Amino acid sequence: MLLRRSLFRRLSGFDSEHFFLYCDDVDLSWRVRLAGLRVVHVPTAVVFHDKRISDDAALLPTEAEHFYALLGRLMLARKYDRADVLAETVAAVTAGGTAAQREALEEYRRREADGRMPDPLAGADRVAEFVGGEYAVHRY
Amino acid sequence: MTRAEQYRLRFAWDSTYGRVVGLLADLQVPAGLVLDLGCGYGPAAEPLRERGFDYVGCDLAAEGRADLEARGFATHELDLEDVAGLGDRLRAIVAGRRVAAILLLDTLEHLRDTDAFLDALRDVSLDLDRPHLLVSVPNVAHYDVGAKLLMGRWDVTPTGLLDATHVQFFTEGRLIGDLAGRGWRQVQERDLGLYRSDQHFPADHPALQEGAPLHDLLLDLRRRVDGTATVNQFVRAFAHLRVGAAEPPAAVPTPFASVLVRTQGLRPDSLLEALTCLAAQTVDDFEVLLLVHTSDTAVLAGVRDLVALFAPQFAARVRVLQVQGGGRARPLNLGLEAAAGRYVAFLDDDDLVTADWIEVFTQASAAAPARVLRSVTVDRRVVRVRGDRHVGSYVTTSGLEATHARTFDLVQHLFMNQTPICSVALPREALRTFGLAFDEGLAVLEDWQLLLQLVLLCGVHDTGRTTSVYHRWEGADSSWGAIDPRIWDGIRLAILQRFDAAPLLLPPGSATRIARLQEDLAALRGPGAAPAPAPLRARLRARARAAAPDWAIRLYRHARARRILRSLPR
Numbered sequence: 001m002l003l004r005r006s007l008f009r010r011l012s013g014f015d016s017e018h019f020f021l022y023c024d025d026v027d028l029s030w031r032v033r034l035a036g037l038r039v040v041h042v043p044t045a046v047v048f049h050d051k052r053i054s055d056d057a058a059l060l061p062t063e064a065e066h067f068y069a070l071l072g073r074l075m076l077a078r079k080y081d082r083a084d085v086l087a088e089t090v091a092a093v094t095a096g097g098t099a100a101q102r103e104a105l106e107e108y109r110r111r112e113a114d115g116r117m118p119d120p121l122a123g124a125d126r127v128a129e130f131v132g133g134e135y136a137v138h139r140y
Numbered sequence: 141m142t143r144a145e146q147y148r149l150r151f152a153w154d155s156t157y158g159r160v161v162g163l164l165a166d167l168q169v170p171a172g173l174v175l176d177l178g179c180g181y182g183p184a185a186e187p188l189r190e191r192g193f194d195y196v197g198c199d200l201a202a203e204g205r206a207d208l209e210a211r212g213f214a215t216h217e218l219d220l221e222d223v224a225g226l227g228d229r230l231r232a233i234v235a236g237r238r239v240a241a242i243l244l245l246d247t248l249e250h251l252r253d254t255d256a257f258l259d260a261l262r263d264v265s266l267d268l269d270r271p272h273l274l275v276s277v278p279n280v281a282h283y284d285v286g287a288k289l290l291m292g293r294w295d296v297t298p299t300g301l302l303d304a305t306h307v308q309f310f311t312e313g314r315l316i317g318d319l320a321g322r323g324w325r326q327v328q329e330r331d332l333g334l335y336r337s338d339q340h341f342p343a344d345h346p347a348l349q350e351g352a353p354l355h356d357l358l359l360d361l362r363r364r365v366d367g368t369a370t371v372n373q374f375v376r377a378f379a380h381l382r383v384g385a386a387e388p389p390a391a392v393p394t395p396f397a398s399v400l401v402r403t404q405g406l407r408p409d410s411l412l413e414a415l416t417c418l419a420a421q422t423v424d425d426f427e428v429l430l431l432v433h434t435s436d437t438a439v440l441a442g443v444r445d446l447v448a449l450f451a452p453q454f455a456a457r458v459r460v461l462q463v464q465g466g467g468r469a470r471p472l473n474l475g476l477e478a479a480a481g482r483y484v485a486f487l488d489d490d491d492l493v494t495a496d497w498i499e500v501f502t503q504a505s506a507a508a509p510a511r512v513l514r515s516v517t518v519d520r521r522v523v524r525v526r527g528d529r530h531v532g533s534y535v536t537t538s539g540l541e542a543t544h545a546r547t548f549d550l551v552q553h554l555f556m557n558q559t560p561i562c563s564v565a566l567p568r569e570a571l572r573t574f575g576l577a578f579d580e581g582l583a584v585l586e587d588w589q590l591l592l593q594l595v596l597l598c599g600v601h602d603t604g605r606t607t608s609v610y611h612r613w614e615g616a617d618s619s620w621g622a623i624d625p626r627i628w629d630g631i632r633l634a635i636l637q638r639f640d641a642a643p644l645l646l647p648p649g650s651a652t653r654i655a656r657l658q659e660d661l662a663a664l665r666g667p668g669a670a671p672a673p674a675p676l677r678a679r680l681r682a683r684a685r686a687a688a689p690d691w692a693i694r695l696y697r698h699a700r701a702r703r704i705l706r707s708l709p710r
Contacts, residue, residue: 046412048420050495053606057518057542 001025003032011035018079018118021064023072026135027079033127066100067107074108076135080128081120150183156245156276157184159330159375161191164241166328167377169272172240175230178220178247180204185213193240196233220251223260230264239271246373248277249306254318262322262380270380273324276332276373280309283362283369284339287347290358300338301372312368315376324378334372353643360642361597364574396425396502397565398479402471403489405432405439409533410611411489412446418487419454422499426485428458429478431471435464469578469586476568476577483513483565486587490522491562492609500605501565508601510567512594516606517563519543523614537614548600550646551653554636557588562608564591570598582631584623589635596645 011031014024029039052060070093077085093101111117129136151157161184171192176182179197181204188195197208198218205215216233251257265271278301285301296302316326346352362369399418403411418428432443440462447458461478463471476484483501487493504513521538545558552558576593578586
């Protein structure tokens with residue numbers, strides 16, 4: 001990720017109040033687009049993501065990944081005003097989530113009760129892309 | 141017959157002596173003195189004289205010398221064990237004449253201290269302007285000797301390979317090594333081959349009987365090691381090329397693994413991903429041989445630039461080797477030759493591995509040394525997209541798919557390969573010992589053949605871990621798409637026929653495994669596979685008809701009898 005320092009400051013950088021791990025980068029890129037600027041993907045920039053593969057050919061996420069990825073998703077859906085994604089995610093976790101994901105859902109509800117929720121952004125629907133479980137069309 | 145008379149051998153062109161004369165002719169050695177050290181009766185003396193050589197026999201034993209002198213040849217008493225006086229004695233015998241060759245025929249194996257003798261002979265040879273040295277020694281690594289020793293037999297005999305007077309024993313490696321260490325280099329060979337040596341007894345021993353699986357298996361293995369399995373006598377010519385001993389090769393540190401990365405340099409983005417996976421490994425005890433199969437120097441330079449993108453601690457472990465010509469297997473074979481690691485692992489430029497790929501192999505190697513180490517590969521289907529730099533050169537069309545067997549089963553692998561090459565690490569010592577490499581004559585399945593060859597010898601250790609991703613190209617981008625399935629199957633059958641040529645060393649558990657296959661087959665075919673028993677009523681009717689046809693037919697006309705017959709179980 002590469003962006004001008006002036007822009008980073010103008011957008012107040014990452015939203016560290018609502019995101020810890022996961023979706024913080026998605027949120028920043030969507031706010032860049034909300035500011036009327038373009039986000040350019042450089043596919044030849046290669047990053048090694050240290051994953052392990054299970055016996056049945058699934059990528060093995062850690063507990064932390066389960067927890068923060070789910071919490072981040074709930075926050076993102078809230079911030080970008082997608083009640084449908086929120087409801088769908090809550091239903092999926094309630095029906096068959098991992099322990100870490102259910103814990104993340106409880107944490108989300110605690111924050112909601114404490115009033116620690118982001119305000120939905122105006123014009124969010126112009127930039128937010130919820131594609132299945134992802135936030136863009138992925139190459140992989 | 142005296143001891144010396146046992147060695148009174150007649151000259152024959154196909155004997156050691158005939159071969160020595162032939163070697164001198166091959167090498168076009170100009171006429172001069174031929175010193176025959178340990179000459180015995182000197183059977184080669186006459187043919188050498190006929191060719192213009194001045195033959196001189198030297199030996200401690202008197203009988204042979206007396207015989208030679210009676211035949212008109214000069215001889216000298218010479219004790220080859222007296223190494224301190226050897227130089228002076230030989231210089232005195234030569235007396236300033238030009239020496240064409242020194243013969244050392246069936247002699248070295250009788251000397252107690254060959255090292256001291258060869259040191260002394262080297263010094264004399266240098267003084268005498270380095271004549272050719274022609275040596276013959278029996279091959280202690282002949283199959284007959286080795287197979288019997290393996291079975292607990294060492295049969296010393298009055299003459300022959302295990303002559304009772306032999307105090308030293310030579311293999312090809314020892315002969316060449318002992319002489320190379322003193323500056324002699326082999327220039328020609330005319331070995332005496334004998335499938336059945338004098339040690340071929342008892343002839344009915346299953347290790348010696350052609351056609352017996354034990355014999356055929358052991359001889360097949362022995363033949364793969366080198367070309368001397370049935371050499372009875374090494375007959376070799378050496379030139380004294382250098383004054384000093386050969387420099388010992390510089391000690392190369394042995395990494396755990398050599399990773400052979402094969403690329404044509406045509407998909408740099410894929411190669412970058414593969415190299416990134418290697419740079420991310422959790423252990424760094426491996427070297428990378430980047431085998432660039434191209435004749436295009438610009439492509440080669442591009443690959444070098446790619447390597448230079450990485451941090452020095454990784455880039456310094458990458459050797460970029462250009463490979464020109466040949467098929468898919470050529471770069472792999474060059475990589476095998478250049479590899480320094482204990483194991484060899486393989487990664488094509490379009491495959492990916494997890495960060496613990498090598499670490500899992502190192503753990504497996506500690507648990508089961510010298511086996512073929514096998515992890516699991518998952519597949520992912522990909523398709524090439526051209527000219528769109530915004531998405532790279534390929535996109536995936538599937539998730540990860542578990543398509544290969546998690547554990548190695550030999551029977552299953554004889555039917556179909558379940559082990560993509562990126563899932564194994566091969567023990568290099570076994571490859572080297574048996575001279576195994578990829579068959580460059582095969583259009584496909586060369587990895588399958590090599591894997592089976594090694595597995596049959598070393599066995600497999602399954603790590604049980606999934607550590608690599610094989611990209612299965614859709615469309616015409618891969619060997620899967622490019623090869624006609626009928627050709628593919630033809631190659632598969634041809635490889636199986638090669639394995640059929642010799643007995644197979646099956647792993648423990650194979651007896652039950654194969655028996656169960658036969659049971660499964662019988663169950664699948666169902667009871668109808670054996671001649672099915674006819675229904676009981678038909679059998680009764682047939683028996684009745686056979687016994688008394690008229691009676692049976694009459695009986696059947698009775699309604700009651702028909703009812704009884706119908707009520708019988710079918």
